[in-house]
Amino acid sequence: MTPLLLAFAGSIGSGKSTLAQAVGDILGWPVVSFGDYVRRIAVQRGSGESRATLQAVGEALIAEGWPTFCAAVLAQGSWTAGQPLIVDGIRHSEAVETLQRLVTPLPVRLVVIDVADTTRIARIQNRGREVGADLAQMEAHATEIQVRNRLPQMADLRVDMNDSLDSACTAVLRYLQQHNRPYRY
Numbered sequence: 001m002t003p004l005l006l007a008f009a010g011s012i013g014s015g016k017s018t019l020a021q022a023v024g025d026i027l028g029w030p031v032v033s034f035g036d037y038v039r040r041i042a043v044q045r046g047s048g049e050s051r052a053t054l055q056a057v058g059e060a061l062i063a064e065g066w067p068t069f070c071a072a073v074l075a076q077g078s079w080t081a082g083q084p085l086i087v088d089g090i091r092h093s094e095a096v097e098t099l100q101r102l103v104t105p106l107p108v109r110l111v112v113i114d115v116a117d118t119t120r121i122a123r124i125q126n127r128g129r130e131v132g133a134d135l136a137q138m139e140a141h142a143t144e145i146q147v148r149n150r151l152p153q154m155a156d157l158r159v160d161m162n163d164s165l166d167s168a169c170t171a172v173l174r175y176l177q178q179h180n181r182p183y184r185y
Contacts, residue, residue: 003083005103006176009090009151010113012051012144013120015161015168019113020088022165023172027084032077034058034089040076055144058091066098074102082106093150109179111172112155116162 006023010016017033024031039049042057061069079085081103090096090110100108152158157175159168 004107004109005085007087007090007110009147011147013123014113014115016113017088019168020086022169024086029084029086030077031086031088032073034073037073037076066094070095070098070102092146093154109156110154111157111159112152113161114158119162
């Protein structure tokens, strides 16, 4: 399979990190995460790790510039130009476009996770977090808006995570086998 950057996007609790890691394990590709990078920066700054804090730190990193932010995410995985990579936690079209410029000539494929709200809420609750009005407020934040309205339009593949992780992995792997050709946004 030709190396590429496989990027995963989805709403809070959609299963994007789980799917990204599972696909990475199957392919033997490294996985880096915007969320992990933002959490690391928040901890370094002594800000804590609440969703509101992480969203504020994410906004601050975006304000410093997409190229700097995206390059730092790539660097956390010791990525080498030309090598395949999985990137978890895409929340903005600008991240996809910047990654494409940073990894050229490597193609970028965007996978968007679809999942029922009831499934997402159950997953969030299983993590020991309260849901309710907080979820609506978190998803109305500027760092979450494109996940529902812009990124699905850009997706190379949309995967249903209401079913099993195995079926979602199979869908991604099947897509990669069938559509592994250069592509630019």
